[in-house]
Amino acid sequence: MNKGKNKKATIVHVNVTTNGSTGRIMCMLHEAAKKEGFNSIIAYGRGSPPKNGEYIRIGNDFSVYSHVALTRLLDLHGLGSVRATKKFIKKLDELNPDLIHLHNVHGYYVNIKLLFEYLKEKKIPVVWTLHDCWAFTGHCAYFEYVGCDKWKTGCYDCPQVKKYPKSLFVDNSVQMYRIKRELFTGLDNLTIVCPSNWLANLVKQSFLSKYPVKVIHNGVDTTVFRPVDGGKMRERLNIPKEKFVILGVAANFKDERKGFKYFLELSKLIDKDCMIVLVGVSKKQIKNLPKNIIGLMRTENINELVEIYSMADVFVNLTLEDNFPTVNLESLACGTPVITFDSGGSGESIEESCGLLVKKGDLKSLFDSIMKVKSRKGYFIRCILYDKVNFSKEYVNVYNDLITCS
Known part of the structure; x- marks a missing residue:
């Protein structure tokens, strides 16, 4: 041919x-x-x-x-x-x-x-x-x-x-x-x-x-997914500057594989100076979220996604099984460290300098890892290995x- x-x-x-x-x-x-x-x-x-x-x-x-x-x-x-x-x-x-x-x-x-x-x-x-x-x-x-x-x-x-x-x-x-x-x-x-x-x-x-x-x-395209000023996104979501933002992004959080229930459990553990933002939740899920979780529906607006990644302090991927999630790569390219369950291929993109792995379903270790990132703010670096x-x-x-x- x-x-x-x-x-x-x-x-x-x-x-x-x-x-x-x-x-x-x-x-x-x-x-x-x-x-x-x-x-x-x-x-x-x-x-x-x-x-x-x-x-x-x-x-x-x-x-x-x-x-x-x-x-x-x-x-x-x-x-x-x-x-x-x-x-x-x-x-x-x-x-x-x-x-x-x-x-x-x-x-x-x-x-x-x-x-x-x-x-x-x-x-x-x-x-x-x-x-x-x-x-x-x-x-x-x-x-x-x-x-x-x-x-x-x-x-x-x-x-x-x-x-x-x-x-x-x-x-x-x-x-x-x-x-x-x-x-x-x-x-x-x-x-x-x-x-x-x-x-x-x-x-x-x-x-x-x-x-x-x-x-x-x-x-991912690291000229698109890059650190930007997330201040305007925080203003839009009415999140004070001093709040520590925990971000989760999925195509559809109605899929139980994406770990939505763990975010609900996590919301009961975090301090008042922390806020969870979830992108990819349904209208029904948004109505029933606790006060310390902000829910957004799925977006295909890449510039908006970049702002969301950049305004967060840590990206948390609680997937119970996934291949090699691009959301991890997008967050890392935006300079936001990643914590993920070590499930499927999700952990393969995580280096010690840019994130942490947690045993699947281990809420205590998840909470401790988030607190570790919070206490070591500025320690983790932007990872562009997957350009x-x-x-x-x-x-x-x-x-x-x-x-x-x-």
Whole structure:
């Protein structure tokens, strides 16, 4: 599929959205590929189109809602969006890409059967970045925090059937595990990339273990996520200058995996000179928060996020299981130290000079660690180890290797 020295190689990046952590990662790699001389195109299923470059939307709102209905009623997530995927495949044939970079193929927008059968037929080199565990389970995206290891041999009686991707009536985890195992294995030229060593180790225990697995830690744009004056944000939230601000940020704190209940418990322990700010809570949650917690709904305004990170004294990530959370990296790049439960890959980004690790669920150690940061204010430094430039270079090297060998 090499197109010769006089023509640019084409890369198609595929993800459910251009927003959020996975969307920003995809868009950064899209920009990096263009700078390296590739013809780079984004394909996405939901949300807003990217600001720059060529893009394809896979399907439309109706196909997404139909896929949601199929998931809710029959637990067949990934098997909807038939017409949308056929149209996307036709577009791929026109583009004749040299490489396809998959990110999240779950999220109600693409038919995995049609897509992976096409990839096998065309023998297109594929990079697949796994942002969670969905690719090798019969249903869920995460499982350790509920103590399930059925994915190692075959899923059944799923304990999380009513969690994302939520099914209301049917547990089809047995069938979906079999379908995924059949579809996702047997590609001639697939490289799996994991953002954390934790996830890479899980992949090596799954039915994807025969593929080469490379760890490339996520990165953030440190020219955007940087220390700024957070005074105006404190004024907006009516937080006095002398208050010690404990910050938590999540895409959705309704997901119990994000540790919302621990913030409620923490609010009972902290002194009056401390305040908790949570970004990513629902309207219902905001109404029921204690007085020493300020709740904000999720924001996609990056400049606002930077101000919020910068005004905080410590960022606390109480996730019970995560891959390599970009919220940690964003906070560190803004100069705010991070305390996180040592769960999943969340602790892999924490250095002694910029944060602390706490045993999962240990509230006393969590409180003591927060007090340690409070007493050592100014000791912790800005951490920019995970800059987008470094991780983009690693991906570009993977692209070049695969395209050269194809």
